[in-house]
Amino acid sequence: MRKPLPPVVLVLAGHDPTGGAGIIADSEAIAAAGGWAVTVPTALTVQNLHDVQRVIPTSPDSILAMVDALGEWPVAAIKLGLIADEATLFAVEKAVRRFPGVPVVADPVIKAGGGTELSTPALCRAYRQRLLPLVDILTPNRYELTQLTPDVQKPDDDTARAVALMSHGCQAILVTATDNPRPGCDQQQITHTLHMPDTTRQWQWPRLPEQFHGSGCTLASSLAARLAVGERLLSACEQAQHFTWESLSHGYYQGSGQALPHRFFDAHFFTR
């Protein structure tokens, strides 16, 4: 008699050949948190550790066919990553609606680590209007938060931006500040802020010297896996940040470009 599967996380996100980010990264973070990832690539990408060169969206039909074929699986959480165009967004919206009541973590991938824009104002608008009402927790960095809330005028009022997004139905927003620390803050400490309708909670992490490839995917997938196993939101946010920081601090660096997280940093394997 076999063991039953660990809690299943359905991932709809891009594929990154380097394995630093995208569905490979998601699967690793989910496995490390005790879950099993089922993955539907929303796009293939041509990229390396310097930048994204091309994004090749998967057809909406293929996305929905892949999700439908997984119909028997006991999906316990959903993680959304790269959504490269509106056709993909509509397919992802349909896919998420097939799993009512399942917690949804969305990492709004708007710019690649190397700088390439992966989104447009129209796509950001559709993201807010169609997808956010289905999302339980959004994990933008400060740039993504700003892009998603063009109507909020005060440049550094993250709380106003978070409140504006929560008015669309999203229940919590974990804003990471590694990309752009708030002015006046200690630049050696990174502050991540969880915004909820009636409260906020902050965590501080020592800044690491490198730029990383896949830190956002790692955080959002780890968080989704923790929700899948039944952890509560606040604890899941804290543990996912801890896991991500440890993965980065144990990361790999090839001498140029971005460094890579090591998501199995304290796993002991068969052959080692």
Add this chain to the structure above:
Amino acid sequence: MRKPLPPVVLVLAGHDPTGGAGIIADSEAIAAAGGWAVTVPTALTVQNLHDVQRVIPTSPDSILAMVDALGEWPVAAIKLGLIADEATLFAVEKAVRRFPGVPVVADPVIKAGGGTELSTPALCRAYRQRLLPLVDILTPNRYELTQLTPDVQKPDDDTARAVALMSHGCQAILVTATDNPRPGCDQQQITHTLHMPDTTRQWQWPRLPEQFHGSGCTLASSLAARLAVGERLLSACEQAQHFTWESLSHGYYQGSGQALPHRFFDAHFFTR
């Protein structure tokens, strides 16, 4: 200062949403063997634990663009999996030729575990003629071995078939017999046979009761990672079989369809 990357294995193979097989499985097996996988999806697939419903080949241009973008990576071994049509095969051939001297492990995926044919006689011919001369070790099951050698008349003469394939330039063939034990053998023991130009070597493994999804990917990727870290062929074949058998024997079963390997069976993670 960061650690350098572990030995890199370039994977050209299909994507399987279930994570049991395909590039997610390859990445897991490679990570578990101490390598880092970079993955280029040769196809997306619509499938579950019962069968493959649809194969969506990646365009040859996209395959080659993804490989080119990884040009700076120190690829130490290559693993080839699903190649769904001739256009893909030509792109994979070009990709492999960009890494002269790097060991190549090829798992010729000809039929899905659930029974769907993934290949044709013409594609098998092109595989033999174009790809086999570039392959160091091929890992067919007995059905795939037969499909690749239609000119060999004796039905159970695996050695004649292996010799025929080695005449195309492939240096070694590890034939797994889980799918179809040789007549007259103990049906509770599975015998895998490594054919080399002047010798053969056999290993026996207790038969497991379930049918598995992704055992072939696990074996070939584990083998590629072991070659990437510098292990010798005979030892790498033995260790990869051991890892695969353990992954299957620790596997998961959902109550219907194929069981799933647990490739992190003896990893101890952060949160567990």
